[in-house]
Amino acid sequence: MAIVRQFAFIFCLLFAIQSLSFINAESISIDDIAIAINKADKTHPLLFARSADFAVLREHLSTTEIGKAGLSRLLYEADQILKEEPVTRKMTGRRLLSISRKVLHRVTVLSMAYRLTDRVEYRDRCIREMNAASAFSDWNPSHFLDVAEMTLALAIGYDWLYHDLDDKTRQIVAEAIREKGLRTSQKKAGWWVKATNNWGQVCHAGMLAGALALMDNDEQLAAEIIYRAIVNLPISMHALAPKGSYPEGPGYWSYGVTFNVLAIDLLEKIFSSDFGLAKLPGFAETCEYLDIVTGPSGLTFNYSDGDSGRGSQAALWWYAKRYNRPDILLFFERQAFLRYCENRKDISGNRFFPFCLLWLQELPSNLSIRTPLNWFSDGEVPITIHRTSWDDPDALFVGFKAGSPSASHGHMDAGSFVLDAGGVRWAYDLGSENYHNIESRGMKLWDSGQNSDRWRVFRLNNLSHNLVVVDNQLQVAKGKALIKEFQERPKPRTVLDLSPVYANVAKYVTRSGTLLSNCEFRIDDMLEGLKPGAKVRWGMVTKANPEPEINGCMILSENGKQLRLKALNNETNWQTYEVAKPPNEWDSPNQGYVMVGFETVAPESGKVELSVLFTLITPATKSP
Secondary structure (H helix, E strand, O other): OHHHHHHHHHHHHHHHHHHHHOEEEOOOOOHHHHHHHHHHHOOOOOOOOHHHEEEEEHHHHHHHHHHHHHHHHHHHHHHHHHOOOOOOOOOOOOOOOOHHHHHHHHHHHHHHHHHHHHHHHHHHHHHHHHHHHHHOOOOOOOHHHHHHHHHHHHHHHHHHHHHHOOOHHHHHHHHHHHHHHHHHHHHOOHHHHHOOOOHHHHHHHHHHHHHOOOOOOOOHHHHHHHHHHHHHHHHHOOOOOOOOOOOOOOHHHHHHHHHHHHHHHHHHHHEEEEEEEHOOOOOOHHHHHHHOOOOOOOOOOOOOOOOOOOOHHHHHHHHHHHHHHHHOOOOOOOHHHHHHHOOOOOOOOOHHHHHHOOOOOOOOOOOOOOOOOOOOOOOOOOEEEEEEEEEEOOOOOOEOOEEOOOOOOOOOOOOEEEEEEEEEEEEOOOOOOOOOHOOOOOOOOOOOOOOOHHOOOOOOOHHHOOOOOOOOOOOOOOOOOEEEEOOOOOOOEEEEEOOOHHOOOOOEEEEEEOOOOOOEEEEEEEEOOOOOEEEEEEEEOOOOOEEEOOOEEEEEEEEEEEEEEEOOOOOOOOEOOOOOOOOOOOOOOOOOOEEEEEEEOOOOOOOOEEEEEEEOOOOHHOOO
């Protein structure tokens, strides 16, 4: 009878493990996690790759052209790190984040280089780095991103080098992960646990890695941390719904979604289940997002806090394998990866580059893009994208943004746009301001109230964006602009209702953009209920050279290409406005940028209509 009961228990346990694939994050219990941990293979290495995976990777990187390029870059970075001293605990304002990221970069590069080459100098240097970080008094829990990235770093080094660490080092690093990472996350758990933005993705992924690395000697602690991550990650992942757009822009997509991918990969590798996380709305679809918001110029539509540059993204290599979507690597990612591999000037390094190698693949021939030309994101921060082609490097591309300035990392940019044509970015977003520069002055950068210091920063307020500005007034911080109309045919078109963010100066404001042809685009602005005599400025930031006005047109020139801007429905004197030297001493300079635009005055009716036609000048369009 005892044997029967024991058999029944084992059967139930096996059934529970198999059933984990069907459990979703909302219904999971900590007991389910405890059972999974008890059953899991805890043999190191276990984070992201097993010993057999590293053996396969070694073969792949030595026999394929793209693999050889990646391995060469990895070993180059590892050799550069050998020349550097281990980190010290140096704060930048309220952050230790730059140090945590440096440790993450060094540990992932060195430990992977050792796994692939068996060169002991990489192993020994990695151990020195981990010992240095372990000796820090703490990892700055007041800014928990710092703890999350440091925990991930040491978890990877501890796991990938586990059998090469002596007992003392193994104990030191494990204790640091446990006390300065995991237990600190319990004692000083903050708002990030239920964060709706990138903090939730980053912090839970970091803690998850630490818990899994140590689960062979502390199953109870591991269960608590893993359970907390699984049930709370959906809160921040909700931002991706419904179509995969990222409210904080492509810059923060690279941060939040990369850590989200790391978290899911950890769970799948160890438990053969993602506990339903990958099925949440928008998570699979976001594999296309970065390509959608990248123009033919190679620059992104960098709304919110972010720069327009785009580097190689480890998350895309994971998505390409996970969802059989190699087409998302075709136009931008493969080239970005190879450029990074060939670069021998930048030694700062991409801390996620080793993960690119883990998920690297050759692209099949005759690959076709499946990503749409015209796209409306829906979601809390709506954007639209229109482009004329994926294959033509001279394609016309335009992105519009709605939403609210008070959104996470938001700017007063509702209604703003970026524009590519002829392979040139013509209309720019200046991007984010340096956080520390503003915070160090005691300014309240993260308060989005109407009178906040945040809106005294030039790059963040509407005076620096590609917008209509009325009497130099700020947009309404709590207002929320909407996409009123989006169409793909017969002519791709977006119409935005901007009234809520202009409510302090007008009753009704709309902006529409229409794609007329492969080389022409039009923007129409309509404002009603203005105060008679109000000054209305239309403006666009560019890096192109503005030439003298001809027949009411502004001609922009860059890289041998020209774009003509023509105001259609009123007599216009085009002019330039200063943006290179912003108005306040705390603003960063914007070297190489200028704003072009024009002004008009609201009549007695309080109604102003503005229309601007953008034409890429070709031999067929020379005459204005």
